[in-house]
Amino acid sequence: MDRLARLGATVTDAIAGIGRALAMLLGAIIGKPTPRKSWPLFVQQMYVVGVLSLIIIVVSGLFIGMVLGLQGYTILVDYGAEQSLGPMVALSLLRELGPVVTALLFAGRAGSALTAEIGLMKATEQLSSLEMMAVDPLRRVVAPRFWAGFVSMPLLALIFSAVGIYGGYLVGSGWLGVDEGAFWSVMQSAVDWRDDLMNGIIKSLVFAFVVTWIALYKGYRCEPTSAGISKATTSTVVTASLAILGLDFILTALMFGG
């Protein structure tokens, strides 16, 4: 009976948590737009969340593209199909690896930073002082970070895929001798703008929404102590990573499942 009660309490807590997270998000993004104040904050957060994530995204994209080129070539060459290396690299990146790996890297770099920053603002009473100064912390702190995450992640995913394709080209064409014209032209004819590129962007938008939301909520609700912030930061990375992988399967099934 106790076990049943505990299970019930866990489920109720989880539902209450989703409700609180939703209330936080709606409080942040719904309201009268104030572009004069919000735009500079958004631009600043785009730099912190997006631009500062560029290095890890570009370097990871390049290496993953190079590995794809190498692995793809060694498999395709056995069937005499090395001309298909271009579409293999491009489709892998645009459909899956671009959105998923970018989201995972984003959760680790920007998501954890967002949680820690907001958690520390809470612990040092900066959020409370905003409230006492009649400034809504949801609109001032949470909203610009949410929009910056939501906008920057799909852009980062596109950059990741573009750099990855170039990495595949460097290895496939520059090193392993796949014909350069074939690499690009077969890729061009095989990649569909709507089915591949748009679906990848949609995935990325969903991941951006979920990862940024989780990161902000974990920071906003964390226990305002050093242990609490540490726990919240870890929880952001774990929860966001699992959410990305779970959602990726659902989205892939919906988009390409039949």
Place this chain on the structure above:
Amino acid sequence: MDNFVALKDVHFSHGQRTIYDGLSLTVPKGKIVAVMGPSGIGKTTLLRLIGGQLRPASGSIKVADEEVTQLSRKKLYELRKRMSMLFQSGALFTDMSVFDNVAFPLREHTELSEDVIRSIVLMKLEAVGLRGARDLMPSELSGGMARRAALARAIALDPDLIMYDEPFAGQDPISMGVIVKLIRSLNESLGLTSIVVSHDVDEILSIADYAYIIADKKVVAEGTPDELRDNDKAIVRQFLQGEADGPVKFHYTEDDFAMDLMGEAHG
């Protein structure tokens, strides 16, 4: 006498723990009122209740004749523009310079030009003796300077009420003396009403016009500093003279020590 803040029969609980059980107190306009009491009895909670950050289970909290417990979010935010709070940590925004911290409420709530904002900020910083520190970041300030910079920010919008949360905690004697004088002089020169939550008895009683001692979930003594010093109540004596044992126990509620040790040994 006109009261700027009035709490009547306030009940407030945090989870299962009752913090206030019928708390009543008033803060007259233009006065410095001290709220004292042992640690952990919810003095900061009192300020958050007055500021509308927390809502009581029952009772009335009036600030400037507005019932805080009934106000809509919009009206509460309007009321908060007339009050300020100096947090224990200072709560300066760590990504902004001292100047930008003080300018923050002006930029948020007024349409003043940057020239006018600059003049106001410099005046406020001059009042707390930090005009020369305007370009420093909060991490470059000492504890006392951070508290004074936060005070400059708190008076930026010329509020009617300032609430000080443990303003002397962790300060060296010089900083403490400076802050004591600042609270008194700002109150007089700006015509403020001040609520100072503290357990630094000598400092706070030296500037307060009226004082409350809170213990056991309600006000246990009140009066002018002289009246409190003459008060014979055991709890007042214990608190003002800093005695370890008395009505307020030094030890957190626990079982008998010997029994506890034996229990551990056999358990």
